Amino acid sequence: MSTSHLSPQSEPVSKASEFPLDTWYVAAQSKELSDKPLARTLLNQPVVLFRTADGKVNALVDRCCHRQLPLSCGTIEAKGLRCGYHGLLFDGIGKCIEIPGQEKIPRKAQVGAFHVVEQDELVWIWFGADTTKEPLTSPPRYPYHSEPGFVFDGDVYHYNAPYQLVHDNLLDLSHLGYVHLHTIGGDANTHMNAQMDVTTEGDSVKVVRYMRNSTPPPTYTAAYPFKDKIDRWQQIEFFVSHLRIWTGAVDVNTDAVDDPNRGGFHMRGLHCVTPETSESCHYFWTMATNPSTNIEETKAKVVDQTRFTFDEDKIVIEAQFKNMQKFDDQSMIDIHVDTGANQARRIIKRLCEGETL
Known part of the structure; x- marks a missing residue:
């Protein structure tokens, strides 16, 4: 350091x-x-x-x-x-x-x-709000860049879109079934109806989703020897400057998907979204995974497919922002999958206004 x-x-x-x-x-x-x-x-x-x-x-x-x-x-x-x-x-x-x-x-x-x-x-x-003072805290650690059993790589994207639209995308993984059909997606109905729990604590939001007895998507089957159906989890932790997304799966009816020590296939994603301007941002991402064999080959496969999914997200988010500019006087509705993103936006608004808990 x-x-x-x-x-x-x-x-x-x-x-x-x-x-x-x-x-x-x-x-x-x-x-x-x-x-x-x-x-x-x-x-x-x-x-x-x-x-x-x-x-x-x-x-x-x-x-x-x-x-x-x-x-x-x-x-x-x-x-x-x-x-x-x-x-x-x-x-x-x-x-x-x-x-x-x-x-x-x-x-x-x-x-x-x-x-x-x-x-x-x-x-x-x-x-800092006061640039003459020392930082109030230390930067957050991310152990999966050095954790034994995990390997990682990543990339940097520039978005012509506000940073909170990237937050919205990462906090709502129901879109996987529509945007990422050929990688980490799967059946759209399963994603839209996943069991979901959203909690807020301080300046963070946690979204946990479970998709039991589901079909593994292409990225999963390419990286791990699943037997057939899987029990799948998605855990998203939002912080002001970054999100940690832990996704993965076990063979159906084996390990419990809410067991912190469960086995199976794991993807530990770090998503750091830093504003450039009010209408653009930098997206620093890494993906760590836990292959037991063919380590470098599997890492490359997981990272390449992750990059492909984020290419798809970038197209969607930038097109979304362009349309928002065209229809800037039109209101938007919320549906059930927006809960996490809406809570994160409330935190950002409060902090921008200088309010603390």
């Missing part, structure tokens, strides 16, 4: 009341950080991410304080990030430590920096 610390003189980050603050969001997957700076807009803020020679990940406001070229147009050096216009060198806390051809460095030669923590192959960034 690596972390960076802000200079107390860091320039303030403007509040974005449309998004919950005092929250850790995912800024990148570790594998995205190479020998070049990574530019990304997060919560309306232009950010540049880079890793220095000591292995530490840093995040600065993507703007040189000299002539405002994006620092992401520069180059990474052992001590920091060098601007690609006039060569000013900035360290990991945004302080200018070198100006070519000039010995004296002005006191104001610095740029804003963000608190970042790298853990579990993810880079978390803190957006």
Whole structure:
């Protein structure tokens, strides 16, 4: 795990009341950080991410304080990030430590920096309501990126749609029977009539669904030797910046689907949804699974099919948003599968308004 610390003189980050603050969001997957700076807009803020020679990940406001070229147009050096216009060198806390051809460095030669923590192959960034204060909490851990018996991989998607539409999609898995027929779907009637329990605690929502004595979908049969029918579960945990989705199945009438230690086939999905703007977002996802044989082959199969399902979701969500813009004066109805998504939206609204429990 690596972390960076802000200079107390860091320039303030403007509040974005449309998004919950005092929250850790995912800024990148570790594998995205190479020998070049990574530019990304997060919560309306232009950010540049880079890793220095000591292995530490840093995040600065993507703007040189000299002539405002994006620092992401520069180059990474052992001590920091060098601007690609006039060569000013900035360290990991945004302080200018070198100006070519000039010995004296002005006191104001610095740029804003963000608190970042790298853990579990993810880079978390803190957006605080008061940017002069240290983070109130530590980023959440995700053990299935290192848990024995599990292997994982993932990807990053950019959505031309608001982040809460992605939340809605992930909290309502009834759509699997219609959108994902060839991968993790299955009989649509079974999905729409699944036993479902929704609970809210604090700033989180939990949705649990069971589909007993059902037909395994293609992804399941491709990855696990089921005998015939299966008892299937879907457990979704919503938090402000991410969702954890535990899905899987056992052969029918074997292990209980509500037993925490049940066997069978498991897929542990992490879904980190970070707003870019009010109308776009970044979706960082990983999928961990527990193959007992042909480990790398099975992992590749599960991740590839997961990627295919998320490609399908992206088409649906972006088309949905385009239509919402066309019919922006039209109200929408709710049905029984919307309970979890509606509770999550209430939490987001409360937090954006600055209210706490």
